[in-house]
Amino acid sequence: MKFTRMAVLFMLMLALLPLAFAGAKAKSDGLSATRTAIESANNQFTAAFERGDGKALAGMYTADAIAFPPDHEMIRGNEAIGQFWQATHASGVKHAVLTTVAVDRSGDLAVEVGTAALTIQPEGQAQTTAAVKYVVVWQRQKDGTWKLHRDIWNSLPAKP
């Protein structure tokens, strides 16, 4: 009886061992997969931004997302954020190139650090560029997709 119990426990431990390794592997695989998912979402984001598609952009944020435009109050909720981007596009920010610099992840939260190069051309004016750095906190949804939950940026210094 004593031997049997020990044997069962031992077999159980053996059976669980691969799970522990699988967990460690999932962790590193997860980070690389998360980064790929975020970069792919960023491509969707810039495409929607170039179309001035506020509705599509709103759909990429969580319902209780907050955006933090410089010199502006916090914008709360995905609908309001979509409208903000649509207005930003209409004001002359035509094009954005996002570059992901770093991604951290723990469970359902991922934190992206990046830079964005903006092409700005208000109607009838010369084209200019601007560069910003940003932190986006992404939240994993029940269906496994990632949505923007916190979105904050500010200017990089102008290039000489």
Add this chain to the structure above:
Amino acid sequence: MKFTRMAVLFMLMLALLPLAFAGAKAKSDGLSATRTAIESANNQFTAAFERGDGKALAGMYTADAIAFPPDHEMIRGNEAIGQFWQATHASGVKHAVLTTVAVDRSGDLAVEVGTAALTIQPEGQAQTTAAVKYVVVWQRQKDGTWKLHRDIWNSLPAKP
């Protein structure tokens, strides 16, 4: 033999059950405790800032932290960030009041949204104030303490 194995497995499941409930409880307790820990760390931060104590501030960031001051390149590493704050204090930013607005957490990452009211008085000049909003990503350390890992802010609009 069959009965014994079943009995051992059943006892093992019974033994693990409280762990599952403890996990669920820790999750909700965790958010409120995390917010308290962050607010307490913020008090430490503002006290160190008022002393112009760059070394103490550096110790509050992770080794691979990044700070994102407006109109500035990213500042990488806790030593450089501590020096930045010391220089900011020396330039006349005397005092900061931090207000935590929201905290999200998943595992070892917590995301704080907040606002800061700054009192600025460069030598020989009149005192002014400024208000910023920020997102700080906190990373839990092995000893259970939380350190600033990403720290980004920008201006709120000037009050009329």
